[in-house]
């Protein structure tokens with residue numbers, strides 16, 4: 001098993017940004033050196049949320065790890081800046097930005113405000129509980 005990514009432009013976005021869409025195919029160089037004989041499966045955009053994709057069936061629990069390794073290796077060997085940007089986009093989707101910590105307006109403790117974007121939380125969970133009557 002010698003997996004690589006084969007990245008090919010699959011179309012052009014119709015806007016002026018010049019954005020391109022790429023298809024990410026996983027190939028096995030041990031199987032064959034020529035595409036599509038070595039085609040294994042497609043690399044899905046959202047690994048983890050799309051259970052049952054061929055990629056996840058093959059790699060199981062190691063799907064994300066494997067996808068990261070494939071993308072990182074592809075990024076290193078790629079020279080086309082647009083393809084690089086496409087790979088980086090995929091990598092970002094695999095590894096969400098670390099959550100920014102927020103300082104509690106009441107006790108000053110830093111905490112993770114979570115994914116709630118609608119309400120920018122100002123108080124840590126403990127102060128929220130005290131303020132709005134959690135446990136007590």
Ligand SMILES: [Zn+2]
Nearest residue numbers: 104107124127
């Ligand atoms: Zn607090």
